[in-house]
Amino acid sequence: MQHDILSNAFTSEETNQGSNTVVLRGFDGMGKTTLLRKAILEWAEGNLWKDRFKFVIFLDACDMSRVTETSLAEAISRDWPACSKPVGDVLSQPQDILLVIDGFEKLKCHWTIDTNTNNDWRRQQPTEVILNSLLQKKMLPEASLLVALGTKVMQNRPFILWHPKYIDMQGFSEIRKKAYFFQFFQEKWLASKAFRYVRDKPFLLSVCQNPLVCYLICSCLKWQLDRGECLDIVCGNITYLYASYLISVMKAGGQRLSHRQNKARLQGLCSLAAEGIWTQKYKFCRGDLKRNGLSDLDTSMWQGVDLLRRNGDCFVFPHKQVQEFCTSLFYLLEQPQDRVNPAIGSISQLLGEAYISDTRQLITNSYCIKHCRNLQKLSICIENDFPDDSRIFSRLYFLSNFGDRVDFFRAICDKPHLENLNLRGTSLSLVAVRELCETLKHPTCNIKQLNLDMCKLSPTCCDALASALVSCRTLKSLSLDGITLDYLGVLVLCVALGHPDCALHTLGMVALSKA
Structure with missing residues (x-):
């Protein structure tokens, strides 16, 4: 088309x-x-x-x-x-x-x-x-x-x-998704088996909107089929999909190596990815690989599982998002004694000012935000990337523990330097708004400026927001431009603004009411 x-x-x-x-x-x-x-x-x-x-x-x-x-x-x-x-x-x-x-x-x-x-x-x-x-x-x-x-x-x-x-660029229809699977798998019966598995998993089918996600899923399934395993992709969210992809890569390429050898190879790859992100480099020569601890044998292994690709005389990751995910893993795998590449900065340097634009980045950066004490400004704009955004927002996981459910907003509670939170244009569910408001009311939260412009808030969110305005002593500026609320929602906010405990100094709002 x-x-x-x-x-x-x-x-x-x-x-x-x-x-x-x-x-x-x-x-x-x-x-x-x-x-x-x-x-x-x-x-x-x-x-x-x-x-x-x-x-x-x-x-x-x-x-x-x-x-x-x-x-x-x-x-x-x-x-x-x-x-x-x-x-x-x-x-x-x-x-x-x-x-x-x-x-x-x-x-x-x-x-x-x-x-x-x-x-x-x-x-x-x-x-x-x-x-x-x-x-x-x-x-x-x-x-x-x-x-x-x-x-x-x-x-x-x-x-x-x-x-x-x-x-x-439009997302794949189910017909185009199926066509991608049959193009990826050389044998029709393998393509049929893989696509039937995905079609029976609503989350996997819903995220197969573009070639990159289809590639990740097809790669996982192909390696599992090659090893004669039962098809199994953990599909809680996009981060789980990347984790399943990486696990499948390691099984395909490192099955004959010890745990220590596999970890060393993975650390080298993630160090290469991190260096690229810090230096805006997406093509790497052999010198770059060796500097990050990747031998010719390591490079051949990563090429064999398609996690590194030849690009002329250089090497590249399959996609920028794969490189970003490996960068996130670098900070998870890193130990204090491991820092040998001066081009790679710390988490605090990386997130002195954080900009997050999609749900995958929100989840993968949760770990970094949790451990970044010097974060001063956080800007998030997450649009309706997935059909069920409320489920995505109400179930967020830190990469530090794949099985440990930790709410994202609580990761910013104890950031004393974080005074500016920009959520402009983000689709927030009722659950997410309630968690945000609980964060604002937390005694260790120091947010002074909150931007909720164009945030598609439902009228039922006003009760939680009003409660936060009355209870939060640090919030001085709130922007609600472009939010459409009914009369009852506006009334609830007005009552909160008139409360003697409301510390707000500045309120910005355009086109707020709805007849």
């Missing part, structure tokens, strides 16, 4: 209307990068945009960011075939160029419109300026852009694109 939309995205009619910037938008793991690369291959084979573009150029924003200063011409020339037309001649015909840009999710830059832009593609300048200039159509304005952006990037950088046309 998205492929058909892409084929018509750059018609002459669309371009004449100013829509020569197309954004492929979706959550991480939805297959944006795969679709971009497939589109480039189809163009090269003459099956896509045949009469529209003479040149299609792929730019990896993350790779480009490794160079402090460069020019657009120089950045393109690094991978330019020697027999091709000179880059300068190509860039002098921008109306015939499609620039395909990927990798923005891996960058930490925060750009604003009309800031640090330049239109000279020959000039040496910071990579950030080049990318910013391309996105804002200051550089090569006549060229067409096809950009992949994740949901988190769109939230952080909403104004950097010039008149974009959006193509949303």
